[in-house]
Amino acid sequence: MHSVRARSQVARSLLSLASVARSAAAPASMHTPKLWTSWRSFPCPTHSPFISRSFTSTSSRWTNEALQKELLDGVTFGSFPTRTHKCGELTKANVGQKVVLSGWAQKIRKLSDELIFLPMRDSSGMIQLVINGSSGASDRIRQQLTEITPESVLCIEGHVIERNAKAVNPKMATGEIEVELSSVVILNKTHKSLPFQPSNSSEVNEEVRLKYRCLDLRGEKLQRNLRNRSLAAWVIRDYLVSQDFVEVETPMLFKSTPEGAREFVVPTRNADAFYALPQSPQQYKQLLMSSGIDRYFQIAKCFRDEDLRADRQPEFTQVDLEVSFGSAKDIQGLVEGLVRSVWKKLKGVELFNGGEFPRMNYQVAMSKYGSDKPDTRFGLEIQRVADLANSNILEAIVLKHDSKPSDSDIKRITRTDAKTFPVVKITDKNFSSWLHKLPMSSRLEGSLNIDEINKSIDLQPGDTLILNDRPVFLSGGQTAMGKVRLELASTMQSKGLLEIPSTQYNFLWVEGFPLFSPEEDPSKPQDRLAATHHPFTAPVAEDLPLLFHSPEKVRGQHYDLVLNGTEIGGGSIRIHSPKLQTYVFEKVLKMTPEESGRFSHLVDALSFGCPPHGGLALGFDRLMAILCETPSIRDVIAFPKSASGRDLVVGSPSALTDRQLSEYKIKVVKS
Structure with a gap:
């Protein structure tokens, strides 16, 4: 019904267009200036690169038949055979069957006048089409094949046949069969030369791939990644709903609040009134806990105006959840079950045989691995050697003689802009004296x-x-020695001296973070403290007395989920006391009344009888990048931003017109 209406509507549009064309060809006295202006503004004849120049004049060649033929050149518009199978689904079990397939043509291989091969791809995979022999039908198909360019869209009919043993292609899932053509319909030929072939996209500059993303997405890798992403989202929703969670959508237009990262602001037509895009749904989900939702989740879009890299985008997706009346252990158990479900479905892997994920204290992680998100798949652990004066320690990484990198690599890794790390080669001669020959030996303490x-x-x-x-x-998040450790591992892995299995999944909970950290923003007073994660995290109960005289020593009820050196999730138990939350804002973080006033809605919600609650957010893009074994989250996002933060497909961000700027009361200041 819908297709009939659509064809009828298009037919009326074409007739209307032809009518306008005839009017344009008529004497000037027969049409009004308004109609002429309307026609001149129509984009097709004078502006489109696809319309023949023969139609750019107002001559009598503007006929309904000629125009329709021109507009539908190389396109089948209307009915065509209904697809019976997908290309990649065919097997030897289909031999002898008549099939209808649709997809994108690849490069034709003509072995002779009678034997022609044409691979065709759709979302499920590739199949080889063949025409062999000479007949009236075959001649017609051969003539059609001469018009087909790679990536043209086809609908074909044919019979599945078995390849002979010598022609079997083990690299193709459908390599034991092919389809002998009986008819070909060209649904849409390629009307422009392609900037690259999807099959060769890996050889193309990334910015070109991002600009022509529709071509890049046709490739097998990105197709598989997006389908895995869809499957993972379904598994997550299914698991959380089974655990009595309620999916709630929270607003995209929020307000500016001092949570840490820079925000994207959205102007309104009211002067001095702006929205901000949410860095996360953090405050809304705490409001939902006060609202009695009890268990909330959302696969949420978040926005942060930060410097970009392989694992960071200005807009990203997180699996967000919050639980009332739950402990940290309860929430961790729920998340472990969620992650196990995803890995079981997508990877066929049972994580930790159903047991709990390991846990590690923040100070241990920083001391032993030099990172609050340690990669525990390899050794090179940082070891404590001795105590030094002024509450310092001497630490070391030991490189074993049979697996250490070259001296030049060690020299490169241990010399940075900030410092040069002492390097000592141990021999029989200095084995019992190396420690006392160090530059810092005079600062060694104790016997x-x-x-x-x-x-x-x-x-x-x-x-x-x-x-x-x-x-x-x-x-902080990483020590100087932690950077050296990772650089050593990368170098040793590239030289074959260290094996780091990509299919080994070392999940780890890191706990016991300091609740507050020294302020790192140079634009703010350096004697102030900043929230290590966000200002709503509750302190560990035993450390509450320290909050009033030594807040830098207070531990937070925060927990990060780390996988192979990547933080894939973070959460905490929240402050549910309105007075404690206000004290943290005003006395510890020393927010101005204006800054703390931006959280008045949250303090109100806590004041109305809000239950104890906590939650977590998983970075969905990072999680998918690991599952798809790709180093960049851009490979698991349909339309990602470039390294400079631009959407190269549509050309955003873009300038506004003077009229738009005036409407939104914005004045652009040229730097």
């Missing part, structure tokens, strides 16, 4: 037994030490 130290760090002659001194108490 030291070098033989015991060598034993504790498993040091042998032939090994190499990379050393560093640092404060005992650590903050």
